[in-house]
Amino acid sequence: MSQELSDTHIQRERDSQDMPTLLRVQSAVPFLLLLALSQSPADRIEFKLGRFQEIALFENKTFAVFLSNIPEDVTFVIIQVHTKYVNTLLSSYKIPAGETSTTGQDPALLLSLKPEENATIWHLQTLTENVSAMSVILPYKARDFQHSQYVVLIPISKWLDPIPGGCRVASDSMVDASVHLQYNLYEATISFAPANVGYARGVVPPLCDFADEEPTLRLQYDVYQFFLPETDLTEKVLFASLQKMAKVEQVEANGVKLFSLSAQDKTSVTVSSIPGQGVIYNVIVKDPKMNTSAAYTPAHTYGCSFTEKLDNCYTLKRTSTRIFLVSVGLVGLFICFFGHRYLKTELFFFGFILVGFVSFVLLTQRSTLHYDVILGLVVVLGSVGGSLLVMCWWRSGSVAFCVLVAGLLLGFLLSSLIFFTPLANVKVFNDDAVFWVTFISVALLVPLIFFSCPRPLNILACGFVGSYAVILAIHNFVFTSLAYITLNIVKRALHGEFKAAFVNVPFQMNDYVLISVWVVLLVSGIVFQFCHEKEQPRFPPHPYKTWKRDRERRQTNVLDPSHHIPPIRDRMKSALTDVKHLFTKQQPAGEQTPLLL
Secondary structure, eight states: OHHHHHHHHHHHHHHHTTOOHHHHHGGGHHHHHHHHHHSOGGGEEEEOTTOOEEEEEOBTOOEEEEEOOOOTTEEEEEEEEEOSSOOEEEESSSSOOGGGEEEESSOEEEEEOOTTOOOEEEEEEESSSOEEEEEEEEEEEEEEOOOSSOOOOSSOOEEEOOBTTTTOSSOTTOOOOBEEEEEOSSEEEEEEOOOBOOOOTTOOOOOOSOOTTOGGGGOEEEEEEEEOOTTOOOHHHHHHHHHTTSSHHHHHHHSEEEEEEETTSOSEEEEEOOTTOOEEEEEEEEETTTTEEEEOBOEEEOSSOSSOSSSOTTSOSOHHHHHHHHHHHHHHHHHHHHTTTSHHHHHHHHHHHHHHHHHHHHHHHHOOOOHHHHHHHHHHHHHHHHHHHHHHHHHHOOHHHHHHHHHHHHHHHHHHHHTTSGGGGSGGGGSHHHHHHHHHHHHHHHHHHTTTOHHHHHHHHHHHHHHHHHHHHHHTTSOOGGGHHHHHHHHHHHOGGGGGSBOOOOOOHHHHHHHHHHHHHHHHHHHHHHHHTTTSOSSOOOHHHHHHHHHHHHHHOTTSGGGGSOOHHHHHHHHHHHHHHHTSOOOOOOOOOOOOO
16 A cells, blocks of 8 residues: 555656646736736726626726635636627736637636635736626535545545546646537537546646546536527526526536536537527536536527627528518418318418428528528429429329328428427437438328328318418517427438437427417317318319319300300400500591581
8 A cells, every 4th residue: 555655656746747837827826916906996806706796898908806715625716707799808817828818708717726825816808899797706625525434534535526627638738617619500519628537736637648547537527508588688687597507506406418428428519509599508527436526617609699780699580581481371370270171272382381391401502592592482483383283183183192292291290390309319310311211201101191081181281280380480579499390300401410419499488388379279270170171072073174074064055154255265365455455546537527418
């Protein structure tokens, strides 16, 4: 035992020669404190450990953040600053240095304390505009280990919290305790630096080479998510929510655990992005052997930009999209209650949706056209597709044809609903081939099951698709996660990397209300159509045969009033002649002579 302790002491003496520059930098802290005390009170902000406070930052003005009376049992502290969207610069020096400063809307710095150090200072500034920020300094301590029956008497008598970001790969001298976020229209990527095991003040940090014997391999990481209230973009709600995701106990109580990672796993995960929806992410690192844990600095995103002139967080919904979805919603409401009775209108609507979806995916993938141009082409191509579908029905009159179209669309919606559940996050569906084969199989299964019951299938399709179209129209004005039942499928079709994203959406009061609206529309539309069509034929008669029979009857039955109506060709020619006469100048009648009596 003494030989092992001697070897450990020799190894630490060797490691002290390679002490990170961050620890050497901290030797200048007392001098910096003197500089901070010499600054005016207006430029100095005093903090207390664990207390959240809002601060006002002014452009191109540096503020000194001062912390004193640090208890001896605190081994390291993390200062974190949060703004809504403005980048702030947080530094250990008044003149920022690359290894002791960080920039962002959620910057953070971790300071490992030296023996007898009880005060420290940071510098904070914003370079672009005046901004309100919320900041806190969180302590992490060394706790005495006591069991209920005995006390373990070994040289290491303290249970030390792990160091978030203490094993940063890019630079051994920089401790990066931040959670980094990158987002686009489809997904958000969460990344963080690996942690290190805890160590006492003045002790050389353990190695981070991740060898089999290294203690860092026992660390575990839990990634948590917290949704802000839907459509709420205010700073007040953001700052209050960030306080719920800062400390370990609060994160575990308020957040939803998305991932559990080991030290061998990649410290980067992907989740689905929801533009306009505020969300906070944080990571908790745990040391199972020490039974300790520590939280990284939370990061937030709205999945959109606050500074863009177009398509910012306040103007996400384009006018063209609103007009399109409201029009689809109005037609969908009609289809929900009268779709089976007006079969041609229903088929046009279904054909419009099918062709429009396919054309939108292809045009977005294969072209660089503007979104409004693509949407206009989708309307044109969808209308052509709907018209062709109606013409096919008019000429063939096939009931099986109607069953196939209605069943495919109903199957598409039901399959999308299935993959809207946690089933979509099963790893096997990260493979595009497995996902799309399963998705299409479910969509095809619906018309096969109901093939012998064409009218119930058609009415069910009208109720489901029509009522969901109404929900999409409402989504233009009241945010609802129900819209992502189909939007997630569109994202999967458009963006190949979306397959690796963890799909999770908020369910809040708006969603529960709109689920009730959807259920009411669905049930009432289906019941109304079943009751109204109970005494009617299952499907309308063959359109082409009916038209042909009526034409022959008009030609042969003299007593039929329609028999005396000229053919449509003659009527069109007569109408054109009348229009032509309107633009023809009247010729003079010539010499006129009085009538002789």
